[in-house]
Amino acid sequence: MDAVVVGSGATGSLIAARLAERGKKVVILEAGPERKRSDLVSSTLWARRLKWSGARVIETGSRPVGHGFNAGFGTGGSATHHYAVWPRLHEDDFRMRSRFGRGLDWPISYDELRPYYDKVQLEAGISGDAVQESWRPPGAPYPMGPVPVFGQGKVIARGFEKLGRKTAPLPLAVTSAPYNGRAACIWDGWCDAGCPIGALANPLTIHLPKAFAAGATLHHATRVTRVLTSDDGARVTGVEYAQEGSGARGKIEADLVVLAAFSIENPRLLLASASSRHPLGLGNAHDMLGRYIMSHSAGLVFGFFEERTEPYMGAFGGQLVNQDSYPKETHAQRGGFGSYQWMIAQAVKPNDLLGISTTRPDLHGDAVAPFMKRAAQHFAGMTAVVEDLPVADNRVTLLNERDAQGEPIASVAHDAAPESTKLWEAAVAEGKEVFAAAGAQEIWSGARGAMHIMGGTIMGRDPRASVTDSYGRVHGLANLYVAGPGLFPTSGGVNPTFTALALAQRAAQKM
Amino acid sequence: MSETSLSRREFMHRGAGAALLLPFIVGGCEKRMTAAEAARTEVPLRTLTIGEGSALSRLGSLLVPGSSEAGLAHYIDHQLSVPAGENMLMIRYLGVPAPFTGFYRSGLKALNAAARQRHDADFDALTAEQAQTFLADFAAGKIADWQGPPLPLFYFVARTDAIDVVYGTEQGFASLDVPYMPHIAPPSNWGA
Numbered sequence: 129m130d131a132v133v134v135g136s137g138a139t140g141s142l143i144a145a146r147l148a149e150r151g152k153k154v155v156i157l158e159a160g161p162e163r164k165r166s167d168l169v170s171s172t173l174w175a176r177r178l179k180w181s182g183a184r185v186i187e188t189g190s191r192p193v194g195h196g197f198n199a200g201f202g203t204g205g206s207a208t209h210h211y212a213v214w215p216r217l218h219e220d221d222f223r224m225r226s227r228f229g230r231g232l233d234w235p236i237s238y239d240e241l242r243p244y245y246d247k248v249q250l251e252a253g254i255s256g257d258a259v260q261e262s263w264r265p266p267g268a269p270y271p272m273g274p275v276p277v278f279g280q281g282k283v284i285a286r287g288f289e290k291l292g293r294k295t296a297p298l299p300l301a302v303t304s305a306p307y308n309g310r311a312a313c314i315w316d317g318w319c320d321a322g323c324p325i326g327a328l329a330n331p332l333t334i335h336l337p338k339a340f341a342a343g344a345t346l347h348h349a350t351r352v353t354r355v356l357t358s359d360d361g362a363r364v365t366g367v368e369y370a371q372e373g374s375g376a377r378g379k380i381e382a383d384l385v386v387l388a389a390f391s392i393e394n395p396r397l398l399l400a401s402a403s404s405r406h407p408l409g410l411g412n413a414h415d416m417l418g419r420y421i422m423s424h425s426a427g428l429v430f431g432f433f434e435e436r437t438e439p440y441m442g443a444f445g446g447q448l449v450n451q452d453s454y455p456k457e458t459h460a461q462r463g464g465f466g467s468y469q470w471m472i473a474q475a476v477k478p479n480d481l482l483g484i485s486t487t488r489p490d491l492h493g494d495a496v497a498p499f500m501k502r503a504a505q506h507f508a509g510m511t512a513v514v515e516d517l518p519v520a521d522n523r524v525t526l527l528n529e530r531d532a533q534g535e536p537i538a539s540v541a542h543d544a545a546p547e548s549t550k551l552w553e554a555a556v557a558e559g560k561e562v563f564a565a566a567g568a569q570e571i572w573s574g575a576r577g578a579m580h581i582m583g584g585t586i587m588g589r590d591p592r593a594s595v596t597d598s599y600g601r602v603h604g605l606a607n608l609y610v611a612g613p614g615l616f617p618t619s620g621g622v623n624p625t626f627t628a629l630a631l632a633q634r635a636a637q638k639m
Numbered sequence: 640m641s642e643t644s645l646s647r648r649e650f651m652h653r654g655a656g657a658a659l660l661l662p663f664i665v666g667g668c669e670k671r672m673t674a675a676e677a678a679r680t681e682v683p684l685r686t687l688t689i690g691e692g693s694a695l696s697r698l699g700s701l702l703v704p705g706s707s708e709a710g711l712a713h714y715i716d717h718q719l720s721v722p723a724g725e726n727m728l729m730i731r732y733l734g735v736p737a738p739f740t741g742f743y744r745s746g747l748k749a750l751n752a753a754a755r756q757r758h759d760a761d762f763d764a765l766t767a768e769q770a771q772t773f774l775a776d777f778a779a780g781k782i783a784d785w786q787g788p789p790l791p792l793f794y795f796v797a798r799t800d801a802i803d804v805v806y807g808t809e810q811g812f813a814s815l816d817v818p819y820m821p822h823i824a825p826p827s828n829w830g831a
Binding site (some may be wrong): 131158160162166168169170171172174176177179184187192195196197201264314316317319321324325338440449477478479480481483485486490493494496497500501504505 | 648673696701702703704723724725726727728729731732733734736747771774778793798799802803807811812816817818819820821822823824825826
């Protein structure tokens with residue numbers, strides 16, 4: 129093979145498509161089961177089958193990263209059930225260390241990544257309004273108009289407006305109109321269960337069909353257990369894998385290996401690929417592998433309104449955005465540092481982890497039914513995506529314990545920097561202020577959830593302080609790449625998928 | 640990988656009104672029915688014991704009225720019997736390693752132990768008044784000498800499961816006047 133791509137998620141499928149389109153012989157190895165669009169049942173219960181059910185991951189620390197909810201398993205990986213909220217990182221996200229003396233610097237600037245954001249958004253399709261979204265850094269206008277605003281979005285926007293703040297359409301990789309042969313979304317809020325109609329830009333809709341059309345192949349239930357290197361350790365030669373079920377093992381030789389198995393599995397696999405030439409694991413000559421794991425804190429604010437709010441309508445990711453708190457020092461007076469954005473008016477279902485009932489887990493017995501009846505028609509909510517400052521000791525390590533296939537289990541430790549916690553507190557306080565200004569009859573906040581997992585294989589200029597270069601190429605191994613949000617040296621205050629895809633598009637042209 | 644291409648209209652018209660049907664073993668044969676029907680017709684549990692099912696059913700009915708009638712015990716019992724990747728329980732999000740039977744079993748055992756310590760009776764035999772007081776303490780994490788999984792976690796899991804069977808189905812949505820709007824409805828009876 130010319131290339132083995134490990135993982136069929138967002139970045140793996142993009143890279144496979146680009147390589148195959150250039151005539152490369154590409155195989156994608158996916159540990160999870162095959163999933164077709166016709167398997168994406170509209171049910172919060174069935175949706176849980178899309179989530180991680182691979183090897184156990186041990187989570188430690190005061191702020192667990194929520195791997196079981198945030199990781200995917202099967203065709204399309206976590207992108208199959210992601211909510212397609214696709215804002216860009218801002219310029220300062222790339223230069224935090226040099227500008228503020230905190231966090232880390234990326235080895236590239238926003239300007240260098242900008243054309244790849246533009247290319248990916250044209251290919252996948254984003255609905256939005258780049259003019260109204262005034263906080264957005266420079267870039268091409270969105271190819272589709274904004275998503276609609278329903279009752280929930282309208283009442284919350286009222287609150288921002290009364291406080292002299294603005295909202296803009298949330299940029300979503302969801303079709304607001306027919307696009308490239310894909311149907312427009314019908315705003316039924318089933319994104320978490322996976323989109324079977326092609327309105328949401330997931331790998332099953334966008335890049336996997338292109339990869340297959342160009343000759344790439346995909347093997348499911350095939351877990352890569354080791355990345356193999358030459359005798360002198362200078363190059364990777366392929367991968368070793370184990371088949372789910374039979375446990376049969378095999379090897380595939382390849383000129384190029386791309387690890388796109390998400391932020392925990394990528395470093396786990398690199399650590400597990402230690403050899404005599406790479407005793408600490410591949411890309412780990414300076415003990416940087418697995419470090420700087422980051423996870424956004426979710427600032428959840430909810431309320432009841434007199435009006436009917438249609439909380440079940442719209443996209444799961446939301447309808448509107450506010451990024452007034454994006455400048456890093458906005459909440460310095462409260463001890464917070466970093467960025468956050470508001471995703472406003474997520475479509476909610478009655479049940480499930482992000483459902484209405486879970487916003488008040490204390491309610492039980494006779495209190496449940498009246499709450500649910502009222503909430504079904506009068507509930508509104510919004511979510512802050514709060515930056516997580518990179519901490520070196522937040523990391524993935526290998527345990528001596530083995531999983532059912534005999535492979536070493538990953539442990540991921542995560543605690544929040546104090547400034548990140550203060551920032552989350554400031555966000556929740558602001559959210560309640562907005563709801564009060566909007567005229568909410570009741571206001572409450574939710575537990576500090578964890579969303580998105582980034583870092584673990586960070587990019588950087590200095591091999592002593594990073595794992596890969598700006599293309600995701602592992603330091604010291606010219607034909608081994610890492611893709612995905614694990615490359616991020618900082619988390620920013622926006623959802624990671626769009627940035628991960630832009631990086632992958634840039635890297636694919638280099639490979 | 641082959642792909643069945645379905646138009647939006649086809650998706651919209653699929654299975655409107657379908658219930659959450661699961662395969663149960665009745666008289667040695669697989670039969671698809673709702674968890675509520677399984678409970679009503681007393682289909683044998685396959686993983687939980689009768690006592691465990693009874694305790695779970697009572698707990699569910701106290702946490703979320705209607706969950707027992709919706710077949711909570713049979714739903715959980717069924718889910719505990721399927722491979723981890725097919726499991727639809729919320730617990731798989733919560734960092735508890737599969738298989739999950741041990742979690743439920745130890746939680747229900749602790750529940751009964753606490754009930755016996757307080758009232759010299761199993762949980763499902765408590766009077767209504769006893770059960771309400773017990774539940775208030777259970778929900779508040781105030782059961783002394785709790786020996787099972789972390790009490791707040793067990794409460795959250797049990798409550799969530801009860802919410803799922805009452806409100807997580809098309810019938811549950813309808814009870815709240817929430818339009819279900821499925822692209823693909825949960826599997827209906829395929830003639831099994």
